[in-house]
Amino acid sequence: MKAILALEDGTIFTGSAFGARGTSYGEAVFNTAMTGYQEILTDPSYKAQIITMTYPLIGNYGVNPEDVESEKPHSSGFIIRELSGITSNWRAKGSLDSYLKKYNVIGIEGIDTRALTKYIRSRGAMKAVISTSVTDPKKLVKMAGEWEGLEGVDLVKKVTCAKSYQWNDSGKFKVVVIDCGAKHNIMRELEKRDCQVTVVPAQTTAKEILSLKPNGVMLSNGPGDPAAVTYVIETVKNLIGKVPIFGICLGHQMLGLALGGKTYKLKFGHRGANQPVMNLLTRKVEITSQNHGYCVDIDSLNKDEVELTHINLNDKTSEGLRHKKHPVFCVQYHPEASPGPNDAKYLFDEFIRIINA
Amino acid sequence: MPKRTDIKSILIIGAGPIVIGQACEFDYSGSQACKALRAEGYKVILVNSNPATIMTDPEMADRTYIEPINPEFVEKIIEKERPDAILPTLGGQTALNCAVQLAESGVLKKYNVEMIGANEQVIKKAEDRELFKKAMLKIGLDLPESDRANDLKGARAVAEKIGYPVIVRPSFTLGGTGGGVAYNKEQLEELAARGLESSMISEILIEESVIGWKEFEMEVMRDLADNVVIICSIENFDPMGVHTGDSITVAPAQTLTDVEYQKMRDASIAVIREIGVDTGGSNIQFALHPKTGRMVIIEMNPRVSRSSALASKATGFPIAKIAAKLAVGYTLDEIPNDITRETPASFEPTIDYCVVKIPRFTFEKFPGSDTTLTISMKSVGETMAIGRTFKEALQKGLRGLEIKAAGFDDLKNLDPKAVKNKLSVPNPDRIFYLKYALKNGFTVDQIYKLTAIDPWFLNNLKEIIDVEKKLIKDGRKILKDKELFWLAKKTGFSDIQIARIAGTDEVTVFEARKKLGITTTFKLVDTCAAEFEAYTPYYYSTYEVEDECRA
Numbered sequence: 027m028k029a030i031l032a033l034e035d036g037t038i039f040t041g042s043a044f045g046a047r048g049t050s051y052g053e054a055v056f057n058t059a060m061t062g063y064q065e066i067l068t069d070p071s072y073k074a075q076i077i078t079m080t081y082p083l084i085g086n087y088g089v090n091p092e093d094v095e096s097e098k099p100h101s102s103g104f105i106i107r108e109l110s111g112i113t114s115n116w117r118a119k120g121s122l123d124s125y126l127k128k129y130n131v132i133g134i135e136g137i138d139t140r141a142l143t144k145y146i147r148s149r150g151a152m153k154a155v156i157s158t159s160v161t162d163p164k165k166l167v168k169m170a171g172e173w174e175g176l177e178g179v180d181l182v183k184k185v186t187c188a189k190s191y192q193w194n195d196s197g198k199f200k201v202v203v204i205d206c207g208a209k210h211n212i213m214r215e216l217e218k219r220d221c222q223v224t225v226v227p228a229q230t231t232a233k234e235i236l237s238l239k240p241n242g243v244m245l246s247n248g249p250g251d252p253a254a255v256t257y258v259i260e261t262v263k264n265l266i267g268k269v270p271i272f273g274i275c276l277g278h279q280m281l282g283l284a285l286g287g288k289t290y291k292l293k294f295g296h297r298g299a300n301q302p303v304m305n306l307l308t309r310k311v312e313i314t315s316q317n318h319g320y321c322v323d324i325d326s327l328n329k330d331e332v333e334l335t336h337i338n339l340n341d342k343t344s345e346g347l348r349h350k351k352h353p354v355f356c357v358q359y360h361p362e363a364s365p366g367p368n369d370a371k372y373l374f375d376e377f378i379r380i381i382n383a
Numbered sequence: 384m385p386k387r388t389d390i391k392s393i394l395i396i397g398a399g400p401i402v403i404g405q406a407c408e409f410d411y412s413g414s415q416a417c418k419a420l421r422a423e424g425y426k427v428i429l430v431n432s433n434p435a436t437i438m439t440d441p442e443m444a445d446r447t448y449i450e451p452i453n454p455e456f457v458e459k460i461i462e463k464e465r466p467d468a469i470l471p472t473l474g475g476q477t478a479l480n481c482a483v484q485l486a487e488s489g490v491l492k493k494y495n496v497e498m499i500g501a502n503e504q505v506i507k508k509a510e511d512r513e514l515f516k517k518a519m520l521k522i523g524l525d526l527p528e529s530d531r532a533n534d535l536k537g538a539r540a541v542a543e544k545i546g547y548p549v550i551v552r553p554s555f556t557l558g559g560t561g562g563g564v565a566y567n568k569e570q571l572e573e574l575a576a577r578g579l580e581s582s583m584i585s586e587i588l589i590e591e592s593v594i595g596w597k598e599f600e601m602e603v604m605r606d607l608a609d610n611v612v613i614i615c616s617i618e619n620f621d622p623m624g625v626h627t628g629d630s631i632t633v634a635p636a637q638t639l640t641d642v643e644y645q646k647m648r649d650a651s652i653a654v655i656r657e658i659g660v661d662t663g664g665s666n667i668q669f670a671l672h673p674k675t676g677r678m679v680i681i682e683m684n685p686r687v688s689r690s691s692a693l694a695s696k697a698t699g700f701p702i703a704k705i706a707a708k709l710a711v712g713y714t715l716d717e718i719p720n721d722i723t724r725e726t727p728a729s730f731e732p733t734i735d736y737c738v739v740k741i742p743r744f745t746f747e748k749f750p751g752s753d754t755t756l757t758i759s760m761k762s763v764g765e766t767m768a769i770g771r772t773f774k775e776a777l778q779k780g781l782r783g784l785e786i787k788a789a790g791f792d793d794l795k796n797l798d799p800k801a802v803k804n805k806l807s808v809p810n811p812d813r814i815f816y817l818k819y820a821l822k823n824g825f826t827v828d829q830i831y832k833l834t835a836i837d838p839w840f841l842n843n844l845k846e847i848i849d850v851e852k853k854l855i856k857d858g859r860k861i862l863k864d865k866e867l868f869w870l871a872k873k874t875g876f877s878d879i880q881i882a883r884i885a886g887t888d889e890v891t892v893f894e895a896r897k898k899l900g901i902t903t904t905f906k907l908v909d910t911c912a913a914e915f916e917a918y919t920p921y922y923y924s925t926y927e928v929e930d931e932c933r934a
Contacts, residue, residue, distance in 0.1 A: 056913075058735075058912040059733070060733055061640060061644045062640070062641030062644075064641075065641055080735040080912035080913060081635075081912070082735060082737065082771050083637065083737060083772060083773065086637050086638055086839055087639065087640045090640070093641065107771060107772070108771075110839065111842055111843075111846055112827070112838055114638050114838045114842075115638055115639075115640060115643075116673060116675065116676050117640065138928035138929055139735070140735050140906060140912075140913050140927070141927065143735075143912065143913040144913045144929070298733060298914065299641075299731075299733070300733045300911075301730070302716070302726075302729045302730040304716060309608065310608065310610060311715060311716050311729040339716055339726070339729060340725075340726045340727075340730070340915070363645065364641070365645075366641070366645070367645065367648060368645055368648075368649055
């Protein structure tokens with residue numbers, strides 16, 4: 027069955043359908059990781075995005091129940107060069123094709139994904155539509171153009187948990203995770219470090235969070251435009267100085283905004299598992315897992331209050347901040363990895379250290 | 384860190400003659416190092432006994448000695464040239480051995496020559512089985528189980544404990560003779576008896592066999608600031624039991640989930656740190672149990688290896704050149720990526736294609752030799768092919784072998800009666816027996832049981848055959864059918880193969896293809912899967928929508 031990807035600027039890519047059938051909207055982005063498609067698909071930060079994998083051979087090791095970052099895939103489409111005709115891994119419990127069918131994610135294979143990637147690189151992330159039912163390209167282009175897109179849209183409310191829950195029953199440190207679309211590995215890493223984790227909806231107020239008497243607060247990753255999530259920024263403002271805070275990805279952006287900084291949209295974002303980041307405090311290089319389309323403007327921050335701790339060595343954008351007075355720090359990339367390198371796991375130890383301090 | 388200014392002249396040891404098991408890959412790495420170090424202003428002194436190398440071209444080094452690579456001659460060169468440092472990690476095992484001998488005999492100390500890249504303790508730790516095992520256990524890595532025995536009773540007990548099959552290796556023999564694989568008690572007793580006799584100290588090592596496990600390699604680099612990056616992962620088509628040099632190998636790894644890949648990545652980083660390679664590249668091999676996922680470390684080469692040349696070409700990351708720069712004190716973040724210019728070398732290449740390396744054998748030149756592939760290397764060369772899919776790259780690679788195969792062909796001289804044996808016992812024609820078997824009713828599962836080749840690879844072979852069957856059924860139709868022609872091209876079929884199937888000649892196929900508007904496209908090898916613009920024109924051919932060739 028034919029499937030079409032239409033970009034808002036009129037560009038069309040045609041391939042064969044796999045996974046679910048239908049029509050779906052999203053921002054067309056690419057990810058350069060060679061492994062970890064299941065983690066990528068289930069990362070809530072990909073809400074309203076159509077992901078192109080630059081690595082051409084996908085589905086080789088199937089899917090399994092363990093390598094998930096949330097209860098289901100969130101991506102609105104999945105574009106690859108070749109879907110594996112077989113699933114080969116001792117942990118596999120099913121094929122990628124049936125997984126995407128089950129969770130209603132449309133896939134396209136047989137596309138020149140390198141050409142598409144270069145296109146996104148030169149024109150920037152674009153609004154797009156993916157369809158197996160609408161076959162008129164012109165109509166699809168029009169539909170893509172008319173979609174609301176990501177800018178100024180609050181996507182967090184679509185992926186946050188409905189009510190708070192306990193991730194695990196016991197632990198030395200009480201940590202509250204503000205769930206803006208949190209990847210499960212954030213909670214797993216906290217649990218490993220003897221934390222008792224409570225996950226709360228993004229709408230939870232600072233007062234409600236503080237009433238839980240946490241030793242630390244984790245601001246999770248999440249999808250979309252940070253500036254649109256005003257209520258979390260407000261919460262963060264009211265938490266700074268009252269409890270140790272660690273922010274990841276969207277959490278980093280919201281901390282940046284809460285500290286008076288500005289965010290802006292990157293042309294095509296950073297999505298992959300090979301991004302070099304320098305820790306400016308140790309001058310060491312970490313290879314990091316990244317997935318972000320927005321970024322904190324370094325120059326917008328008050329240098330007396332906030333210190334830049336990490337930068338991306340590829341494009342010199344901000345990758346980490348810390349407050350000079352309060353126990354507050356954050357990174358733009360994913361120390362929880364999953365998928366990607368474990369080089370930055372030390373940041374979770376650092377969180378425990380400031381909780382203990 | 385800036386480059387070192389306390390050293391001015393560096394001695395590079397080449398790899399010597401080309402032999403089976405060591406071709407010109409170390410000429411490549413040595414030449415890269417000479418060029419990189421001279422560009423940095425160091426005086427390069429080179430010794431290599433092989434004049435038929437690029438590195439011994441007069442303009443490659445400041446001083447070139449075409450002399451035997453042994454401690455006596457190299458000492459004379461050191462005495463005369465008085466280099467400040469010696470870089471032994473780019474000339475393969477020959478160079479490494481020679482440098483270790485010079486260190487142990489005190490020559491380096493006498494002339495105050497510093498070994499850079501890796502010193503003799505590091506090399507010993509990586510190469511001495513006992514020291515290596517101790518180091519790996521220290522960092523919590525798993526190895527094949529093993530124990531020593533001094534008599535038959537002890538041997539039986541160890542084998543029972545480990546479980547058959549086991550590898551029997553006599554300790555301290557002349558020429559390493561007397562070892563083998565025992566699949567049962569009878570074989571063990573025979574091998575153990577022979578081994579105990581041939582061992583000068585009546586001792587044998589009994590080791591858990593990992594034959595048939597999945598085999599992987601990681602190419603790792605480290606700098607003086609302790610930054611470590613993985614350049615490339617490689618998965619072997621042929622499972623454990625066949626020397627990597629004799630295996631079909633594929634980059635990147637194909638059948639590992641991210642969890643398993645990261646576990647291997649973490650282990651690789653821990654290994655290079657624990658062994659203590661200061662700067663440069665190392666190659667680390669792992670075996671993985673296909674049913675349980677148990678990962679054991681097999682070995683590490685504390686130097687640029689055969690796979691490094693492959694990994695450099697496969698990713699666009701010049702391992703030898705960067706290794707030379709790291710050896711003189713630069714850190715990875717200080718070295719620009721030549722291909723993207725704007726990004727640093729402190730990253731991990733990501734690729735958007737599949738690379739297949741296929742060994743080339745010439746047993747016909749050695750009549751009577753045993754063609755069984757084992758743990759000692761027998762191939763004399765290799766092809767490397769890049770395609771957008773494994774199927775395309777494999778067909779290209781086979782085509783390049785110059786053995787009159789135009790791709791994944793039907794070989795004429797196969798012995799139908801020997802198929803099962805030719806599948807289960809690795810041999811140079813196994814890839815073609817795989818085709819025969821798949822075409823003649825063997826299922827992927829049956830073949831997996833005979834070969835232990837991962838079903839992912841076998842299924843890809845089957846998919847090539849399925850396309851071929853379709854092409855045969857449609858005959859000459861392909862010449863006018865664009866969709867069918869695309870399918871053939873994307874599966875890696877050459878015009879010659881298509882001509883054969885369509886019952887015509889290559890020129891007719893070429894003309895028909897042109898008429899259908901299907902032309903070769905060229906894609907860039909850019910280290911970054913198109914995330915950044917590439918400035919170096921390094922291309923591979925494929926069949927896709929976009930052609931990136933600027934020529």
